[in-house]
Amino acid sequence: MRIALDAMGTDHAPKSEVAGAVAAVEQDPDLDILLVGDEALIGDRLDRLRTHERIAVVHTPDRITPEDSPVSALLRTPRSSIKVGLDLHRAGQADGFVSAGSTGAVMAASQLTLRSLAGVDRPTLGTPFPTARGTTFVVDSGANIDCKPQQLVQFARLGAIYMQDLAGIARPSVGLLNVGAESRKGTEAVQTANRLLAQSDLNFVGNVEGRDIMNHCCDVLVCDGFIGNILLKFYESLATFLEGRVRARLAEHSLEPTLDELFRGFDYAEYGGVPLLGVNGVSIVCHGASSAKAIKEAVGVAKRAVDSDMVSHMARDLAAGQVESG
Amino acid sequence: MRIALDAMGTDHAPKSEVAGAVAAVEQDPDLDILLVGDEALIGDRLDRLRTHERIAVVHTPDRITPEDSPVSALLRTPRSSIKVGLDLHRAGQADGFVSAGSTGAVMAASQLTLRSLAGVDRPTLGTPFPTARGTTFVVDSGANIDCKPQQLVQFARLGAIYMQDLAGIARPSVGLLNVGAESRKGTEAVQTANRLLAQSDLNFVGNVEGRDIMNHCCDVLVCDGFIGNILLKFYESLATFLEGRVRARLAEHSLEPTLDELFRGFDYAEYGGVPLLGVNGVSIVCHGASSAKAIKEAVGVAKRAVDSDMVSHMARDLAAGQVESG
Numbered sequence: 001m002r003i004a005l006d007a008m009g010t011d012h013a014p015k016s017e018v019a020g021a022v023a024a025v026e027q028d029p030d031l032d033i034l035l036v037g038d039e040a041l042i043g044d045r046l047d048r049l050r051t052h053e054r055i056a057v058v059h060t061p062d063r064i065t066p067e068d069s070p071v072s073a074l075l076r077t078p079r080s081s082i083k084v085g086l087d088l089h090r091a092g093q094a095d096g097f098v099s100a101g102s103t104g105a106v107m108a109a110s111q112l113t114l115r116s117l118a119g120v121d122r123p124t125l126g127t128p129f130p131t132a133r134g135t136t137f138v139v140d141s142g143a144n145i146d147c148k149p150q151q152l153v154q155f156a157r158l159g160a161i162y163m164q165d166l167a168g169i170a171r172p173s174v175g176l177l178n179v180g181a182e183s184r185k186g187t188e189a190v191q192t193a194n195r196l197l198a199q200s201d202l203n204f205v206g207n208v209e210g211r212d213i214m215n216h217c218c219d220v221l222v223c224d225g226f227i228g229n230i231l232l233k234f235y236e237s238l239a240t241f242l243e244g245r246v247r248a249r250l251a252e253h254s255l256e257p258t259l260d261e262l263f264r265g266f267d268y269a270e271y272g273g274v275p276l277l278g279v280n281g282v283s284i285v286c287h288g289a290s291s292a293k294a295i296k297e298a299v300g301v302a303k304r305a306v307d308s309d310m311v312s313h314m315a316r317d318l319a320a321g322q323v324e325s326g
Numbered sequence: 327m328r329i330a331l332d333a334m335g336t337d338h339a340p341k342s343e344v345a346g347a348v349a350a351v352e353q354d355p356d357l358d359i360l361l362v363g364d365e366a367l368i369g370d371r372l373d374r375l376r377t378h379e380r381i382a383v384v385h386t387p388d389r390i391t392p393e394d395s396p397v398s399a400l401l402r403t404p405r406s407s408i409k410v411g412l413d414l415h416r417a418g419q420a421d422g423f424v425s426a427g428s429t430g431a432v433m434a435a436s437q438l439t440l441r442s443l444a445g446v447d448r449p450t451l452g453t454p455f456p457t458a459r460g461t462t463f464v465v466d467s468g469a470n471i472d473c474k475p476q477q478l479v480q481f482a483r484l485g486a487i488y489m490q491d492l493a494g495i496a497r498p499s500v501g502l503l504n505v506g507a508e509s510r511k512g513t514e515a516v517q518t519a520n521r522l523l524a525q526s527d528l529n530f531v532g533n534v535e536g537r538d539i540m541n542h543c544c545d546v547l548v549c550d551g552f553i554g555n556i557l558l559k560f561y562e563s564l565a566t567f568l569e570g571r572v573r574a575r576l577a578e579h580s581l582e583p584t585l586d587e588l589f590r591g592f593d594y595a596e597y598g599g600v601p602l603l604g605v606n607g608v609s610i611v612c613h614g615a616s617s618a619k620a621i622k623e624a625v626g627v628a629k630r631a632v633d634s635d636m637v638s639h640m641a642r643d644l645a646a647g648q649v650e651s652g
Contacts, residue, residue: 145512179552179556210556211560214564226513231557234537234557235536237541241458
């Protein structure tokens with residue numbers, strides 16, 4: 001098992017990437033990592049930690065920054081760490097790819113290099129959402145702003161397999177984010193998606209309202225990327241805000257309990273990367289501010305996706321879904 | 327100043343309505359209330375509290391429940407407490423109307439009875455959203471699921487006047503909820519709305535991301551009712567969920583600080599009703615589970631809207647806005 005890791009993605013690259021890679025191979029004896037990026041910078045970091053026989057460096061000096069326009073940067077920089085890492089994956093020299101670089105560039109390069117699976121109009125990003133009673137996987141979490149009903153159904157299908165293969169849930173329940181429980185609620189696109197999901201072989205539990213999300217009413221929550229993006233960013237910031245209020249109040253009362261664990265569930269760094277689903281390969285996208293721990297977790301996500309043969313599973317399911325709906 | 331209050335709106339009507347009316351007139355010596363609903367039920371409740379010379383009852387036995395389809399219920403029940411209360415307002419016998427009945431029915435009846443202001447395609451509901459540094463007024467918070475860019479601009483205009491007249495903010499800042507700060511982000515409708523808002527005379531501060539909401543980056547946050555509904559319901563439930571976690575943890579540590587105030591800002595009952603904006607009158611919608619305190623607060627909102635001559639202000643501004651954009 002070998003994962004290609006973009007070493008030039010985070011804001012302070014390659015610090016977190018190198019430390020994350022070392023942590024990942026030390027935790028997992030079956031894992032090799034290819035660090036893709038500037039050899040000198042990576043080597044310097046690796047030396048400071050511990051050079052490891054299961055970490056190799058693939059040199060490329062080029063880097064795409066989050067400020068670059070994704071597509072034009074890919075065309076202008078054909079040897080970027082993102083593109084080189086994905087090329088290694090496509091060529092079979094790596095089983096999966098992880099990057100904390102520009103999300104747009106990783107998405108575009110993944111589609112370009114790995115191609116979409118048959119039956120997928122547009123690949124999608126899904127994000128695990130910690131709720132009161134377990135994780136809900138929100139898909140799409142920002143990749144696709146405008147979505148057709150058929151695409152929402154594809155997101156549901158991809159998300160369900162992700163939760164099956166990576167979270168071990170036999171038959172994940174699927175909910176549709178909406179403004180009411182009744183099937184006739186919401187926009188036309190959402191109403192049609194409700195109908196298509198109800199007709200599908202998925203374990204569809206119906207519409208899910210904003211107030212239900214925290215009750216873990218489904219394993220996979222489907223929405224378009226516009227609302228997914230806003231909801232997730234809001235979630236993070238609200239948790240941070242409330243944490244601040246609680247801490248301030250406890251300080252007033254001279255109480256200092258260890259609240260760290262209490263809010264840990266809301267720290268996205270804990271989750272590592274989010275998977276790009278629907279491409280013919282394993283591509284995991286991390287936040288640009290990822291810590292070494294987040295990178296290590298993301299490598300772990302990539303490894304579990306490879307181990308479970310998630311991509312073949314998706315390809316089979318999408319083919320069956322097409323037969324079913326066609 | 328006389329406010330018509332639908333006495334048959336809450337789940338346990340007229341209990342909260344009567345108690346809220348008594349509390350409102352006791353707090354405000356310049357206020358009269360017309361309680362609209364079943365005379366026998368209201369009288370019974372009023373007797374148990376304290377009959378008050380500034381509270382009168384307007385009898386109507388008919389009631390629209392949240393289960394009824396709003397429009398057909400209005401046609402079938404022409405003497406419902408909602409319709410009678412709004413008729414009193416239109417006829418000038420009341421200066422404003424407050425109801426905790428079916429939101430859909432109050433909206434439909436308000437449009438039917440009071441009519442929309444010129445320049446308003448569809449009236450909108452706005453909801454105050456407590457943030458770290460003050461209140462942000464989110465508009466539309468669920469009334470209109472699909473919105474054209476022009477409608478979003480109208481929401482901005484109505485929301486800005488609401489915050490000017492009721493919150494005393496001289497020149498409210500207006501933000502547009504979006505997935506990124508750049509003006510070219512988001513759906514086509516949102517991109518167009520961004521352009522129209524930037525060209526308007528409003529104090530437009532640009533796009534606001536989900537993560538910025540809690541930082542109070544604007545006084546008025548514009549979005550369509552689909553995302554507004556989901557966001558607000560999610561907000562309430564997340565606050566409740568986090569409160570539960572904090573309390574549980576503090577109990578573990580045998581700490582029992584008074585956390586009530588800490589989370590009070592997230593209790594919508596504290597805010598009373600949300601205003602229906604864009605109709606030619608004052609119509610305040612409350613939650614079906616409203617307490618007497620929420621009803622009292624909602625009556626206060628109605629009174630402030632009347633006092634500040636909000637509706638004329640909106641009518642003037644919309645006329646000017648039309649001249650400007652036409």
